[in-house]
Amino acid sequence: MTVDFSKFPNEHGHFGPYGGIFAPETLMAALEQLNQEYQSLKNDSAFLSELSDDLRDYVGRPTPLYYAQRWSESLGGAKIYLKREDLNHTGAHKVNNTIGQALLAKRLGKTRIIAETGAGQHGVASATVAARLGLECVVYMGADDVVRQAPNVARMKMLGAKVVAVESGTRTLKDALNEAMRDWVTNVDDTFYIIGTVAGPHPYPAMVRDFQAVIGREARQQVLEKEGKLPDALIACVGGGSNAIGLFHEFLPDEGVAIYGVEAAGHGLETGQHAAPLCAGTPGVLHGNRTYLMQDKNGQIIGTHSISAGLDYPGVGPEHAWLKDIGRANYVAIDDEEALQGFRDLTKYEGIIPALETSHAIAYATKLAPTMDKDQVIIVNLSGRGDKDMNTIAQIEGFEF
C-alpha cells in the first residue's frame, strides 16, 4: 500500500468517496471563506508560532508519554504507554482544537462562538477560549447529556457561556449538532462555529485533524526517545474521531504500526443499542459529509446508546470511514460493561481516573496487550480525565456523590 496520506482530503474535502460539503446553501459561502482562510494560515509561520506558543503556555503541551508499568505487568503482555491528553488544561484533547479554531475566529473578525458538545469537554474547551478572547459563547448540548455531564455544564456556565439544552430528536450529541447548525445558518455573519470533532462539512474534518495531529507528532518523537523504535500498535476511542485521528495521523505512513479505533458497543452490537457506525453501520450523508452512519433501510438516522456521552453519536469522521475501507486502520467495539471495567482497572493500577470515553480505549488495550510480546509497545490515547463522569459512576457503583 503506497498511499500518500498527506494528499487527503482533496481540494473538495473528499477522502475517497467520503467527506465533502453537503451543507445548506446559506452556509456555502461561510465554509468557502473558512477554507480559504485556513488553507492560507496553515502554512503561515506567524500563525503556527502563535498556535504553538498557546499550546505550550496555556494548554501545557507537550503532554507526557507515560509508561503504565503496573497496569502493563498485570496484563502480562505488551508495554503500554499512555499519551496524557487528560493533563491538558480543561482535562481533555478537545482544547487542542478550540485553541486553533479560536485563532481563526479572531482573524475572521467574528464576535460570537457557538459549539455543540456531548460529554461537555468540547463545550468547556470552547467556553474557555471564548472567555480568554472575550467572545460571546453559546453551547448546544442534548438535554440528556446536560443531566449526565452536569459538572461540565456548571463549568461552562462559570466560564460565561450560555448552555442550551436541546430537547429535539434523541436529546444527545447529534441533536446538539443540528441545533448548532441552525444557529449558524441564522447568525452566519458574526458567528464562528467551532465543531468539536473531525466531522461536519469540509474543511472541518481536515482542519480539526490538523489541530489534533500534535498528539501524534509528540507521541512519535517521545516513543522514539524512550523505546528507540516505533510502537507496534495505537489505540484510541472513536466518537466523532478527533482524538483518534490526532494520534493516528502522524503514524499512517508507518506500515508496521497497527491502528485500532474503538467505538462504543453500548449494550452490545447484537442489540442494536450502540454507537458503532464503523463496526455496524452503512455509508450515508449526515451533518455535511458522507461517512458511515447508524441508519435504517429508509435512510433515517437511528438512536444510539453509549454509557459515554462523547461517543453517543451515529456518525463518524469521514477520514476514519476511508481508513476503514482501505484497510489502514481497524475499528473494534467495546461495550458499556467492558468500558466500566477499563475505568476501574486504570484507576486501580495507575491512579489515573479516565473519562468514560477513554475507558473504551483502555478496555481494548486490556484485550490486545496480552496477545502481544513483552517487548512490544502499545500507545493508548488517554483522551480525557474522568471527573465529569462521577455522577454516572456513583450511580452505577452505588455511592453518594
Place this chain on the structure above:
Amino acid sequence: MSRIQKKFEALKAQGKTALIPYITAGDPNPNATVSLMHLLVSKGADMIELGVPFSDPMADGPVIQKAVERALKHNVSLDDVLEYVRVFREQDEHTPVILMGYLNPIEAEGYEAFSAAAQSVGVDAVLTVDMPPEESMGYLEALQGAGLDRVYLVSPTTPESRLAAVNEKGSGFVYYVSLKGVTGSSELNAGDVAEQVNRLRGRLSLPIGIGFGIRNGEAAFEMAQLGDAVIVGSALVSLIEANAHEDLYEVELALGKKMTEFRAAIDRADAQ
C-alpha cells in the same frame, strides 16, 4: 417541456405569480396527505412542495421539525411519499409536485432507483437541501435521465461565483431563500429581497421562487411583486399542528382559509 416549465409559461402569459404551498408528507398522519394536496390545489396552489421526512432536518425551524416528527411517528418513508404522489396523480395530472428534503433517504435508495421511481409516479422535481451543485455528480445525471427538474437553493449569502453553477445545473426554477435562517424564521425584509432578486435576475435565466418567512397575505403580496413564485410552508404547517384532531375537518378548514388569504394577496399584486 417539463410540467413545471409549462406551468410557469402559462402563468406568465396570464401575468400571474405562482403560489407554491409546502406540507410535510405524512403530517399529521399518512392518510391525510393526498386529500390535503387536493385541498391545496382547490384553494389556489399552482404547484405543491411535498416535504420528505428526515430524522435530522438541520435547516428547518421548530414548526417543520415537529411536523417531521409527527410523520416519522408513523414511519413515513421515501417510498411512502412516492406512493402518496402516485395516488394524487390518479386525480390530478396537471399540478407539478416538487419533493423537498435531505439527501440521506435518497442515498439509501440509490440515485438511479429513486429517480426512476419518482418519475414513474409523477414527481416533477427534487430539491435536496444538503446537496449543493458541487456534490451533485451522479445525482444530477440520474434526475436528468429520468426527466426530473433539479431545483437548487440560492440564499442572500450565495456569492456571484456560484450562481453560474446553479443556473447551469438547476432546472424548473430557482428557490431563493429570502433570509438567513431556518424555515419559519420571521424577519423578512422586502427591501433586501428586492435588491437580491434584482441581482439574481441578471444572472439566472430560470424563474425565481421566493420562500422562507412568508407568514401572511401582506408578505405574500410584497414577494409576489418580486418573484415568479411565492412559497409558503411554516405558516401552513403550524395550522396543521394547531388543528390536528381525529378527523381532518379542522385542518382543512384552517389550511383553506390561510390559502385563500395567500391567493388573494398574490392575485392583488398581479392585478397591479
